[in-house]
Amino acid sequence: MRITWHIEKQRGNLRPQLSYSVILEGHEKGLALPYVRVESTIPEPPAAWQAHCHPGEHERAGAAPAGCYSLATPSHAMRGTGQTLRLPWRADNRYPEVEASFRQLREAFEAELAAARASEPMDEGGELTVSLELKRDMALAIVADRLLRLAK
Structure with missing residues (x-):
């Protein structure tokens, strides 16, 4: 798994934007790993839909965060x-x-990865045929049936 992130903020009263991506490697996808989600410690600002925050408003006025963001990895699909x-x-x-939050996401993902790797592969087959006792019991009837067909 590879996590990359970038924080960009323009000059002035504009809020920064965090962009991140999570990409699974081929062997991780091959283990059919589930979607992993963690509650981060990254605060979501009040009125997060606004790209700006003027002095004396929202977080700059001491308002509490609206909550914290969830971070997630993709599923194997x-x-x-x-x-x-x-x-x-x-x-x-x-x-x-x-x-710190991306480290938390990585740790949760690694726990899922370890659990998936611990599930050992298997390749098992088998074959069953009619039991020897039944073959002996049926042999007389089969031979008799064939003899009767030849006699006709």
């Missing part, structure tokens, strides 16, 4: 996944919870 999230405006432009 998907090529990859990506998302863009709006982050709260911060004067110092520091977002340490981003890397």
